[in-house]
Amino acid sequence: MTNIIYGDTSGTLFCEQVGGDQTLIGPSATSIYETVVTQIYGDAQAMQDFARGGNDFIIGGSATNLSEQIYGDAYVMSGLSQGGNDSIFGGRTHGYNHPVVYGDAFEMHDNAKAGGDWIVGNDANVYGDAFTMDGGTIGGNDCIMGSSTDTSLYGDASALKDHAQGGNDLIWVTAGTSLVQIFGDGALSGFARGGNDRIIGPDDSASCVIRGDGRMSDNAVGGDDVIVAGAHSNNQIWGDGERTGSDTVGGSDTFVFAPGIAQNRIMDFEQGKDHIDLTAFAAQGVHDLGDLNIRSGNITLPGGTSYTGSLIGFGTDSYIALVGVEHPAGSDFIFA
Structure with a gap:
């Protein structure tokens, strides 16, 4: 049996209707063998015209086998509808599967505008x-x-098309979280624009992929993102995603590192646009390019991965790899 919870109506909010500020709590299992299937809609099934969602407080359920989708406002938003500023806590599944949280809707069309949500993913x-x-x-x-291993976090959506615009999001992941993928914005196509996001990666992560923007095509424009690498983590980092065609424009991204970093690969560094912030290394005597240990050319990393570019070393298994950049300049860095 599926539990379906609506904050306001199972139908559509339309014209200038406004959803209430609701507190909604998903059901939890009463035994470890119980399967819980839940859909929670903060306001309605759909929102259109000038409808506005309420500022809802939503808590997901808990079960070993939990199939749960939380929509902060509605399944579909269209017209000039606007999502509420929701606070959402994703469900807990004890690591067996992952529920899903959508801060506003599954689909956003026309000129719909999302709210500024505060989301704790838990296992979602x-x-x-x-x-x-x-x-x-x-x-x-x-x-x-x-905070959960083997999850994906998107600041906006998995795909932004046409003239869609991503928000300026803050995303951070707690220590020890591995096999996590973090996207400030998802794939950008058409004339879509990524937001200016700040992403803070987890400490002590065996595997983390961070992308300020996803794959870019057509006339897409990436955001100006700040990506902070976690300590003691194996990070693959993209300021912008893989780009198709010559009309995409990458953002001006900043990659921030501090003592304690481990294995870091920057996959798309754009000289003259992006920067690597090493101000935290000032106490270790790093103040300019001459203070760095840099190797260039054909590089083989521990584990056998090879690439052409450069490697900035900070000790055994502590490095920043710049894939495709063989001659980093002082202007590529921010020093203290």
């Missing part, structure tokens, strides 16, 4: 605004915290 995969955004939709400025 998180989409700060929606699964897909198209038309002239605008993402909210969300705060998202992840």
